[in-house]
Amino acid sequence: MKRIGVFVCHCGINIAETVDVKRVAEEAMQMEGVTYAQDYIYMCSEPGQALVREKIKEENLDAIIIAACSPTLHESTFRAAAEEAGLNPWQCEIANIREQCSWVHTDREKATRKAINIVGTIVQKTRLNESLEPIPVSITKKALVIGGGIAGIQAALDIADSGYKVILVEKESSIGGHMAQLSETFPTLDCSQCILTPKMVAAGKHPNIELLTYSEIEEVSGYVGNFNVRIRRKAPFVDWSKCNGCGLCMEKCPAKVSSVFDRELTTHGAIYVPFPQAVPNKPVIVKDSCIYFKTGKCRLCEKVCEIGAINFEQEDQFIEEEVGAIITATGFETLPVADLAEYGAGDVPDVIDGLAFERLLSASGPTVGEVRRPSDGMVPKEIVFVQCAGSRDPERYKPYCSKICCMYTTKHALLYKHRVHDGQSYIFYIDIRTGGKGYEEFYHNAEEEEGIIYLRGKVAKIFRDGDKTVVWGTDTLTGRNIEIAADLVVLATAVIPKDSTAELVKKLRIHTGPNGFLSEAHPKLRPVESINSGFFIAGAAQGPRDIPETVAQASAAACKVISLFSRDHLEQDPAIAWVDEDLCGGCRICISVCPYDAREYDEEKGIVIVNEALCEGCGSCVAACACGATQQRNLSDSQIKSMVTASLRGE
Amino acid sequence: MIDLTKTNTGLWREITDNCGDIRKCFNCNTCVAGCPAAEGDPPLFIRNLVRKVLLGLEDELLEDETPWLCVTCSACEEMCPMGVHPFEVCLDIRRWQSKNDETYIPAATAEIFETGHTQAVGQVQEKRKAVGLEAVPPTIIKFPELLKIFQEMLRNTDIVRENDYMFRS
Ligand SMILES: Cc1cc2nc3c(=O)[nH]c(=O)nc-3n(C[C@H](O)[C@H](O)[C@H](O)COP(=O)(O)OP(=O)(O)OC[C@H]3O[C@@H](n4cnc5c(N)ncnc54)[C@H](O)[C@@H]3O)c2cc1C
Numbered sequence: 142m143k144r145i146g147v148f149v150c151h152c153g154i155n156i157a158e159t160v161d162v163k164r165v166a167e168e169a170m171q172m173e174g175v176t177y178a179q180d181y182i183y184m185c186s187e188p189g190q191a192l193v194r195e196k197i198k199e200e201n202l203d204a205i206i207i208a209a210c211s212p213t214l215h216e217s218t219f220r221a222a223a224e225e226a227g228l229n230p231w232q233c234e235i236a237n238i239r240e241q242c243s244w245v246h247t248d249r250e251k252a253t254r255k256a257i258n259i260v261g262t263i264v265q266k267t268r269l270n271e272s273l274e275p276i277p278v279s280i281t282k283k284a285l286v287i288g289g290g291i292a293g294i295q296a297a298l299d300i301a302d303s304g305y306k307v308i309l310v311e312k313e314s315s316i317g318g319h320m321a322q323l324s325e326t327f328p329t330l331d332c333s334q335c336i337l338t339p340k341m342v343a344a345g346k347h348p349n350i351e352l353l354t355y356s357e358i359e360e361v362s363g364y365v366g367n368f369n370v371r372i373r374r375k376a377p378f379v380d381w382s383k384c385n386g387c388g389l390c391m392e393k394c395p396a397k398v399s400s401v402f403d404r405e406l407t408t409h410g411a412i413y414v415p416f417p418q419a420v421p422n423k424p425v426i427v428k429d430s431c432i433y434f435k436t437g438k439c440r441l442c443e444k445v446c447e448i449g450a451i452n453f454e455q456e457d458q459f460i461e462e463e464v465g466a467i468i469t470a471t472g473f474e475t476l477p478v479a480d481l482a483e484y485g486a487g488d489v490p491d492v493i494d495g496l497a498f499e500r501l502l503s504a505s506g507p508t509v510g511e512v513r514r515p516s517d518g519m520v521p522k523e524i525v526f527v528q529c530a531g532s533r534d535p536e537r538y539k540p541y542c543s544k545i546c547c548m549y550t551t552k553h554a555l556l557y558k559h560r561v562h563d564g565q566s567y568i569f570y571i572d573i574r575t576g577g578k579g580y581e582e583f584y585h586n587a588e589e590e591e592g593i594i595y596l597r598g599k600v601a602k603i604f605r606d607g608d609k610t611v612v613w614g615t616d617t618l619t620g621r622n623i624e625i626a627a628d629l630v631v632l633a634t635a636v637i638p639k640d641s642t643a644e645l646v647k648k649l650r651i652h653t654g655p656n657g658f659l660s661e662a663h664p665k666l667r668p669v670e671s672i673n674s675g676f677f678i679a680g681a682a683q684g685p686r687d688i689p690e691t692v693a694q695a696s697a698a699a700c701k702v703i704s705l706f707s708r709d710h711l712e713q714d715p716a717i718a719w720v721d722e723d724l725c726g727g728c729r730i731c732i733s734v735c736p737y738d739a740r741e742y743d744e745e746k747g748i749v750i751v752n753e754a755l756c757e758g759c760g761s762c763v764a765a766c767a768c769g770a771t772q773q774r775n776l777s778d779s780q781i782k783s784m785v786t787a788s789l790r791g792e
Numbered sequence: 793m794i795d796l797t798k799t800n801t802g803l804w805r806e807i808t809d810n811c812g813d814i815r816k817c818f819n820c821n822t823c824v825a826g827c828p829a830a831e832g833d834p835p836l837f838i839r840n841l842v843r844k845v846l847l848g849l850e851d852e853l854l855e856d857e858t859p860w861l862c863v864t865c866s867a868c869e870e871m872c873p874m875g876v877h878p879f880e881v882c883l884d885i886r887r888w889q890s891k892n893d894e895t896y897i898p899a900a901t902a903e904i905f906e907t908g909h910t911q912a913v914g915q916v917q918e919k920r921k922a923v924g925l926e927a928v929p930p931t932i933i934k935f936p937e938l939l940k941i942f943q944e945m946l947r948n949t950d951i952v953r954e955n956d957y958m959f960r961s
């Protein structure tokens with residue numbers, strides 16, 4: 142018979158206040174198989190662990206139970222301690238008497254009885270636990286980064302610099318993301334393009350980075366260390382290997398497409414490069430807008446292209462790749478102005494959003510950096526900025542704070558003043574949130590030096606009156622309603638996840654939160670990992686964030702990938718499902734219930750087998766299997782039965 | 793409704809002589825929280841005055857008598873985190889009001905003439921006694937001969953001379 146030791150933790154007063162820990166230890170001593178029991182104030186402390194190690198040896202224990210907090214917190218701590226003292230780690234079990242007992246009860250007597258019961262149940266499991274060995278899994282040391290904004294670029298560069306191969310997949314024809322659209326960046330006002338383009342060029346040239354732009358993920362299968370990815374390279378109808386970027390085709394193209402990059406303030410041809418510093422600097426033809434594709438006539442671009450790079454016959458290509466880790470960095474977009482009915486629903490021409498204003502401020506933008514309003518090109522003299530447009534409005538739009546708009550609005554007002562010296566700007570805000578390094582100072586400087594008028598209150602209505610755009614708001618600080626007949630209104634629209642992210646996460650089988658942003662494994666302690674192993678997240682795809690935070694997070698995600706790749710192989714938890722070949726009748730019910738695609742039908746043997754690397758040990762198949770062929774290691778039917786019996790006997 | 797394109801948003805330049813840079817005010821309201829006159833009737837809300845200056849609400853500010861309620865205790869001066877010097881804002885507004893409108897005679901000037909105070913100290917004598925203070929504060933009001941001299945001095949100022957119907961003690 143196994144000699145089991147039980148260690149009951151006080152967790153300071155977290156457990157001991159509600160549960161009589163001494164009595165739990167005394168009662169445990171009476172249980173079958175238990176040869177030693179002891180309580181201690183902090184089991185996880187070094188002396189607590191030393192006690193465990195010492196007693197394993199002294200008392201000749203074959204297995205131990207730590208009655209303490211949730212196994213997600215300290216299971217690995219105590220398994221390591223057990224291993225150090227010569228036990229197989231799977232001979233260490235945790236009885237959760239904190240989250241599942243002391244924290245949720247107030248009646249000390251009942252809570253103590255329940256804690257004894259929990260320990261009794263785990264004793265039954267432990268008696269039948271087998272010693273297990275972790276399952277080694279190989280790793281393909283190549284990463285996939287999805288999204289080529291600053292997050293994806295930074296992560297790809299960090300991984301590539303440490304010697305591993307990276308595939309960087311970007312949906313658009315050029316990498317750069319939103320940062321390429323920005324003028325100058327808060328809080329230091331460095332030119333966005335100037336700090337971004339060196340990184341874009343580095344990513345384009347890096348020997349370890351394979352850049353796949355104008356590409357999307359079709360399918361992902363496999364598991365951590367061994368993913369199979371199918372990537373669609375959309376046909377640009379231009380042979381990029383021939384194209385030298387001369388731009389003749391774009392000059393001649395008669396079609397007109399409004400520029401997404403310039404927030405529809407300008408147009409370009411059906412064949413275009415989104416911006417001059419694009420990487421790669423190769424054009425694509427927008428099929429839906431191309432006159433030839435629509436009517437069968439034109440092909441002007443083909444005529445002018447001397448090297449014959451235009452190819453209307455090109456088709457989408459599919460690439461299969463094996464990678465070991467995947468970083469999702471698909472970024473954000475902003476709530477369309479059209480969604481904001483009270484702000485003109487996109488029908489008032491001089492109501493634009495922050496990104497459009499960035500383009501007006503940008504030296505490479507449609508007005509070469511001069512602030513001119515869209516309706517008639519006039520330089521606005523009175524300009525109103527409206528913060529929280531669609532953010533912090535749980536009733537109608539988004540409940541969360543978009544985090545970056547307080548800062549960029551102040552930046553906008555400041556840059557406006559640098560361009561239009563006699564202009565007056567007003568900012569309507571609910572709160573000013575300037576939580577970053579140097580941000581509060583940036584805001585105060587703008588308020589003092591640039592004469593911006595901050596009005597605390599939200600705007601209720603924006604409408605057109607002649608060539609003016611009238612804003613009705615309030616100044617809660619005087620309690621007075623305010624009217625401003627402005628020349629231009631800029632809305633700081635809510636940051637929302639990129640629309641294509643919803644479809645992508647389904648393919649990746651990772652998760653998003655209620656607002657559609659990517660979910661992290663733990664908001665504090667595992668902020669760049671997805672709950673599914675091998676998936677990492679970075680940048681604004683996880684939630685609104687500015688460039689410094691995005692870059693820090695991208696480097697953190699890269700670091701996680703590098704640490705994964707630095708191992709020879711991965712170790713998979715062996716406490717997973719297995720199939721008794723003699724019992725399995727091949728009904729395949731289990732395949733349909735497995736949420737991790739871990740079960741496959743073996744044609745030859747006529748039975749189902751488990752892909753050990755994919756199995757997460759959820760137990761769905763065990764419950765579904767009618768003939769008892771599928772069992773879970775260390776949670777066998779007989780273990781579960783005796784646990785249930787023990788738990789019922791206790792009541 | 794205030795039409796901000798029509799107000800004088802440069803007003804702060806005209807008014808603020810001795811105080812700090814009032815554009816720094818971030819409306820924390822500490823100045824009001826520590827101000828004894830904020831408990832008065834009507835109350836003095838110094839932060840609101842700062843706001844009126846910043847938004848350029850000239851007409852309202854000219855009519856506003858609350859700057860005269862400041863008891864010059866300087867509590868706000870000590871506490872303002874942004875160096876606005878709210879107390880000086882009060883005095884700056886008083887000066888600007890008087891300079892801008894010759895006919896403007898705040899009620900407080902009559903009180904000054906009579907008692908040497910902007911506040912009606914006569915009314916608080918009972919309260920002072922109740923908390924163990926002497927009924928009349930130990931300022932000029934306590935010394936009738938000095939108060940007389942003070943009033944003679946005031947008679948030489950334009951405001952008292954030209955409006956003497958208001959200043960008959
Ligand atoms: C108006 C405005 C002004 C700003 N000003 C500043 C500032 O001054 N300072 C500052 O620090 N921050 C500023 N920001 C914030 C800054 O833009 C973001 O922090 C930054 O762009 C986030 O980078 P990202 O790579 O996470 O996302 P993005 O820039 O959105 O990049 C994501 C990339 O992924 C690609 N992608 C999306 N979906 C897929 C898919 N399914 N497959 C493949 N590729 C995909 C996109 O095409 C894009 O290239 C501003 C933001 C706005 C809106």
Ligand code: SF4
Nearest residue numbers: 394431432439440442
């Ligand atoms: S064929 Fe299409 S892309 Fe080429 S010039 Fe004509 S419209 Fe433009």
Ligand code: SF4
Nearest residue numbers: 532542543544546547
């Ligand atoms: S960052 Fe500022 S403007 Fe943006 S939603 Fe939050 S509070 Fe509103």
Ligand code: SF4
Nearest residue numbers: 735756757759760762
């Ligand atoms: S335990 Fe869960 S993950 Fe593992 S094979 Fe069974 S159903 Fe799939």
Ligand code: SF4
Nearest residue numbers: 817818820821823872
């Ligand atoms: S204490 Fe200073 S910063 Fe705060 S409201 Fe008063 S004047 Fe403004």
